[in-house]
Structures are given as C-alpha cells and as structure tokens.
Amino acid sequence: MSEYDLMVRRQRKWMLYLLAIFVVGVGFTSYTRIFYGLLLGTTVSFYNLWLLQHKTKAFGKAVAEQGKARGGLGTFSRLAAAVLAVLIALRFEETFHIIAVVIGIVTSYFVLALDGIVQFITHSKKKQNIPNDN
Template identity: 70%
Template sequence: MMYEYGSIVTRQRKWMLYLLAILVLGAAFTPYSRIFQGLLLGSIVSFYNLWLLQHKTKALGEAVAESRSVRGGLGTFSRLAAVALTVLIALRFEENFHFIAVVIGIVSSYIIMGLDILFRMVTGRNNRSGN
C-alpha cells in the first residue's frame, strides 16, 4: 500500500514540475508574461501545498500503522496561510501578476490530482485490482 502511495506522490510531483516548466517558458517567451507569472506564482504555492499535504499524509499514515498518537494535523493552517500570502503578493504587485491567473495557479495541484485519478480510472491502472 505504501508503494502505491509513493508512486502516486512521485507521479503528481512530476506533473507539477512539468507544469511549472511550461509556465516558466510561457512567462519568458510569450507576450502574456503577466498571466503566466500569475499562473507561475499560484502554481509554485500549489506545489508547496501539494508537497506539504503529501508529507503530512505520509506521516499520519505511518503513525496510524504503528499505533502511535498523531501530533498535529494535515497542515491545513500552513496551506491556508501560504495561499493568503500569495493572494496578498498578487494584490500588492498586480502590475506583475494577473490575479485570476494566480487563483487558477493555486488550484493547479488539485487539477493535477483530479486528472491523475481520472487517468487511472479511464486506463484501468488501478493497483487495488492487482494490476
């Protein structure tokens, strides 16, 4: 089960890094740099939130498996604080960051997770069935 979780984590991080690379290229080489910079800012925070959520989830799973008490939660406050800080940066420097693009970037990790689940369902690559 932990191997399956590890492969899911690795795959989602890989897709987030691909997305970040595309956004960097878009910000550097297109005339829509403000939009791409907003997407990039939001996606960087989204990647941090994804990493934090995955790290905390793994720690929680290990604690439950070892029957020990869990200290702290899933980092909800930290993730919300990162989003709030990102929104403040976007509002303060709105000449550099398109606000709606920042918001879309913030949810990009959830889009990646949803697409990953959808892809696994459509292709039938479900490890629980023994494949």
C-alpha cells in the same frame, strides 16, 4: 516502491511539467503578467501539494504504528501559503495577474483529480484484459 510513492512521484512530475510550461510562457509570450501569476500560484500549489503529501505520509505512519495520530494535515499552513500568494499578487498588481494566481493555486487539485481519473481508467483496462480462469 509502494503505490502511494508512485502516485506522489507522478503528481510531482506533472506539477513540474506545468511549472516548466509557465516558465516558457513567461519567456516567449506577450502575456507575461498572466504567466507570472500562474507561475506564482502554481509554485504555491506545488508547495501545498508537497506539504499535503508529506503530512499524509506522516499521518498514515503514525496511525499504523500507534493506532492514532496527533496533529493534522497542515490545512492552516496550506491556507496561509495561498493567502500569502494572493497578498503578493495584490501588492504587485503590475507584475502578477490576480485571477491567474488563483487559478495557479488550484492547479494541484486539478493534477490530483486528473491523476485519479487516469489511474482509475488504467486499472479498469487492466482488469478487463485479465482472463478469467472459470
């Protein structure tokens, strides 16, 4: 499996863990409105992460095969999904906390950054443990 595929699996796994935590939060806390907002925003964020990963893979494949790529990375689609989540939260204010929805929408970016930091530290430690043959 390629490094990219491993990264995609790690990031999706962490997003599913977050979604599970938010579902538990809805079921077992008195802050259901906040957790519903986090759940809505993180679901949209998970969709946006999946779309970005799918488009990035297709973009890379097109560049590798043809030398150039047509189309983009789905920025408009991801933005439209985020706007839709905010509109749903505004329409159903008694169910969804708007700030929690916005925080949920950006969770994929936190996961991306955290995954990058963890992988950087992991690879740095592996490089330090490799003995030099000098």
